[in-house]
Amino acid sequence: MIRGSKFDPVTDRIFTPSELDPTDLSRTLGALAMGGIDLADLFFESKRSRTFRLENGRVAGGSFQIDQGVGARVARGGQVAFAHSADMRPEALATLAEAVRALDGGAGGAARIPLTTRVAGHVLYPPIDLDTAGDAATWFALLGTIDAAARAADPRVTRVSAFVRVVDQAILVADLDGRFATDLRPTVQLFLDLVAETGGRRARGQAGLGGRHGAAELLGDPLDTAIARAVTMAVTNLDARPAPTGTMSVVLGPGYPGVLFHEAVGHGLEADHHRKQLSAFDGKMGERIAAPGVTVVDDGSVPGRIGSLGVDDEGVPGARTTLIADGFLTGLMQDRLNAGLMNARPTGNGRRQSYAHLPMPRMTNTFLLAGQDDPADIVASVKDGLYATAFGGGQVDIVTGRFNFTTTQAWRIENGRITAPVEGATLIGVGHEALRHISRIGNDLALDEGVASCSKQGQNLDVGVGQPTIRIDQMLVGGATA
Amino acid sequence: MSLLTTDAVQMRAVAAAAVDTARRLGADHAVVAARAAAAVKVTARAGATETALRDARQTLTLRLYRGARMGVATTAALDPAAVRRAAEEALALAALMPEDPDALPPPLAEMAVDAPLPRLFAPARRDPAQLRELALAGDAAIRGAAVPAGVAIETVSMSVSSSESVVAMATSAGFCRAQDFSNQSAAAVALARDASGAANDFADSHDRRFDHLLPVEALAAGAAERAAQQLGARAVASHRGPVLLEPRIAAVLLRELVGALSGSAQDQGRTFLPRALGSTVAADHLALEEDPQEPFGLASGAFDSEGVAGQRRAVLHDGMALGYFLGTRSARRLGMASTGNADGPWNLRLTSSAPSGDVATLCRQMGQGLVIRRLMGGATDPVTGNWTQAVSGLWVEGGVPVHAVADVTVGGNLRDMFRAILAMGQDVERHGAIRTGSLLIDGMQIGGAA
Numbered sequence: 001m002i003r004g005s006k007f008d009p010v011t012d013r014i015f016t017p018s019e020l021d022p023t024d025l026s027r028t029l030g031a032l033a034m035g036g037i038d039l040a041d042l043f044f045e046s047k048r049s050r051t052f053r054l055e056n057g058r059v060a061g062g063s064f065q066i067d068q069g070v071g072a073r074v075a076r077g078g079q080v081a082f083a084h085s086a087d088m089r090p091e092a093l094a095t096l097a098e099a100v101r102a103l104d105g106g107a108g109g110a111a112r113i114p115l116t117t118r119v120a121g122h123v124l125y126p127p128i129d130l131d132t133a134g135d136a137a138t139w140f141a142l143l144g145t146i147d148a149a150a151r152a153a154d155p156r157v158t159r160v161s162a163f164v165r166v167v168d169q170a171i172l173v174a175d176l177d178g179r180f181a182t183d184l185r186p187t188v189q190l191f192l193d194l195v196a197e198t199g200g201r202r203a204r205g206q207a208g209l210g211g212r213h214g215a216a217e218l219l220g221d222p223l224d225t226a227i228a229r230a231v232t233m234a235v236t237n238l239d240a241r242p243a244p245t246g247t248m249s250v251v252l253g254p255g256y257p258g259v260l261f262h263e264a265v266g267h268g269l270e271a272d273h274h275r276k277q278l279s280a281f282d283g284k285m286g287e288r289i290a291a292p293g294v295t296v297v298d299d300g301s302v303p304g305r306i307g308s309l310g311v312d313d314e315g316v317p318g319a320r321t322t323l324i325a326d327g328f329l330t331g332l333m334q335d336r337l338n339a340g341l342m343n344a345r346p347t348g349n350g351r352r353q354s355y356a357h358l359p360m361p362r363m364t365n366t367f368l369l370a371g372q373d374d375p376a377d378i379v380a381s382v383k384d385g386l387y388a389t390a391f392g393g394g395q396v397d398i399v400t401g402r403f404n405f406t407t408t409q410a411w412r413i414e415n416g417r418i419t420a421p422v423e424g425a426t427l428i429g430v431g432h433e434a435l436r437h438i439s440r441i442g443n444d445l446a447l448d449e450g451v452a453s454c455s456k457q458g459q460n461l462d463v464g465v466g467q468p469t470i471r472i473d474q475m476l477v478g479g480a481t482a
Numbered sequence: 483m484s485l486l487t488t489d490a491v492q493m494r495a496v497a498a499a500a501v502d503t504a505r506r507l508g509a510d511h512a513v514v515a516a517r518a519a520a521a522v523k524v525t526a527r528a529g530a531t532e533t534a535l536r537d538a539r540q541t542l543t544l545r546l547y548r549g550a551r552m553g554v555a556t557t558a559a560l561d562p563a564a565v566r567r568a569a570e571e572a573l574a575l576a577a578l579m580p581e582d583p584d585a586l587p588p589p590l591a592e593m594a595v596d597a598p599l600p601r602l603f604a605p606a607r608r609d610p611a612q613l614r615e616l617a618l619a620g621d622a623a624i625r626g627a628a629v630p631a632g633v634a635i636e637t638v639s640m641s642v643s644s645s646e647s648v649v650a651m652a653t654s655a656g657f658c659r660a661q662d663f664s665n666q667s668a669a670a671v672a673l674a675r676d677a678s679g680a681a682n683d684f685a686d687s688h689d690r691r692f693d694h695l696l697p698v699e700a701l702a703a704g705a706a707e708r709a710a711q712q713l714g715a716r717a718v719a720s721h722r723g724p725v726l727l728e729p730r731i732a733a734v735l736l737r738e739l740v741g742a743l744s745g746s747a748q749d750q751g752r753t754f755l756p757r758a759l760g761s762t763v764a765a766d767h768l769a770l771e772e773d774p775q776e777p778f779g780l781a782s783g784a785f786d787s788e789g790v791a792g793q794r795r796a797v798l799h800d801g802m803a804l805g806y807f808l809g810t811r812s813a814r815r816l817g818m819a820s821t822g823n824a825d826g827p828w829n830l831r832l833t834s835s836a837p838s839g840d841v842a843t844l845c846r847q848m849g850q851g852l853v854i855r856r857l858m859g860g861a862t863d864p865v866t867g868n869w870t871q872a873v874s875g876l877w878v879e880g881g882v883p884v885h886a887v888a889d890v891t892v893g894g895n896l897r898d899m900f901r902a903i904l905a906m907g908q909d910v911e912r913h914g915a916i917r918t919g920s921l922l923i924d925g926m927q928i929g930g931a932a
Contacts, residue, residue, distance in 0.1 A: 083536035245929035395859030404872035478891020478929030
């Protein structure tokens, strides 16, 4: 039970400016507790963000943003009524509950739903807020050193853009069962985008860093590595030739290329798609869907990672769910709504972009576990193919399982050796087919650097992806040449 | 009934009050936008409502200057304390910015203080129960759609939504105007299954006037038919050849052209069409016209977010670029005047003087090639113009579609592609700001089966 006028800092940040106390939440939940409903919850959010942007050594922009509001939802079976309000004061909550009742069309209710169960805290990330995450002058100074370091690394670097995003999101969720949870989620991300030029040719290099932590974790080796990665990409791409077209063996490097598993596996294992029987993996639970050795997990409990969640947006602690175990389909990612309808347990994957969006089953950090192979041997095993280490994102059609993603750094493999770099190539395949063609799994598992994001039904979220080096024996590569 | 709990008068007052707050805190110039939006959306599938939503949002954006240094802050909370905090944050940021005189707001004389407000507001006056009826009718129409024997159709989602918004803008130079908008939409997403597997597709309609939306039954039939047509899709062999882009895809391509001709891309050199003005960037039968004042246009307005009016003009004529899409800063940096495009293009209409016809005519003209109906994902390099996409669609032989296509990529260079447009179809559709028919383009690289 939340008591008294002094709350924990997160609750205080949401309650105090709007003059709320726990009885307001109890009363609002009571109004939502209409006869026959299966689920009702309130999600409060107070989010502040700062961005800082540097272009060509000059401070080019900055912003500050306050976002706040509350979303109220009820569900009966699979039917959801939802309304939200930027105003979180007690009288606004009453209006909000009325709007939801009108959308639902139900009757009845309770005077109060007492908040009886507080979800335990966590140690996945520290409760850093925006005002302690470093001031603007410090960030701009850091961006300035990045610009200088990138130019010093290679004289062909002609343009450097660097961008920092610092966010703190305080959330409080309370539901029909009297459960409530709070969380303060820090996010720090740094993006680098540069152009190298020589002899009239221009090429782009990108890199980033991010996580749920403070500023200090970006500095030092991680930052130097990111700068080196962006410079190498741009300089390499200066010599890139048009990508080949056709079906070939593909070796994907460690880290971000694990977006393959996000697209080819993850989206198809979100429970809402299964409940509606829309997923290409529907009805395949327990079946072999991938080669032996392929084990894929979604893990919201990796300390400090950008996809990690102390609790999800429905108050369920972040956890590891094994999606594919040694090639067999074993698990789905659930939110409360779909878990309730499928007689399953929520898995800590109930996420929403903001208070103004409905929660859905979403990925957290999704990755392929390490295998036994030496990455160098994997490349050497390919006679004629493609080696890709960076991608610009990906998409999937969950109904057919067809996915695609586009390289931002890739090379030909000829006779087991990495040769010429190639321009952006689009790789396409069908999830369950591509999984069967995985023939080698490296011992070099890495998660991405913390700048991945995922869009589903128009809602954007930060996620983690990852994998060790892998070989896929057959994949269609589409480029601009034959 | 009205969705919004505020109006243009109130939002102008909110914006003007924020300008006063900023001035009292020491801002030399202030440009403030206040936006409020409210919506109702209902989705249905399998004979029942799936979601019923009430959406209400508001934001206040402050661009504040100390001399020629500018900082930006946004707040969803509109109480005086939150506005003051946002103004302080914007000014603190401004103090750290370099001087950028090009980014100063335009003088009042260049602002649209009396340009007419186009008609953009037509409230639907439908309550959630009425939207629910329509969504359920659309869902039933998808499930009851006429499809070939052996094909089963289900609804992925049928949605109907109605929104109203107001945007007010006030500046320390004395500009203070507001505009009301309404947005109505309906969308059908259908899933088709047969022995070969499953496929989905959609049809949607957007308008400022509810009565101008396509009927949900027509959207349902279109989505079901398209999904069924996509069953049994397979790759075609890799080759170089023509493609026919449906209007929705053609509009995506035209957005790349707009991006390449935008002031910031031109100024920063992040364009595959550097210094394009006066040069031929597209096939010589093409023209592109812009109209900011079209009544109920999806991209109409009296002024952009800098308070500058757009003009009715030709952007392309005989394939030659006649203008850029300029905001104040990029215009000054290029030694030009703003075209009122700080937020992107106003309504654009592509026209062609080449021989044309309906889609069937263009398929016959293509003879053998790929009709692109969906872009599944890919990448554009804005600097080189390198463009690759995973696509699905239909394979045409002898001038008629013979089977559905998936698992193929299409690649080319945008610089070449706009010049290689052979014809535009008479099947003109509006997708956001852009009106275009299907586009027939030659010489694309298709990646498919070995």
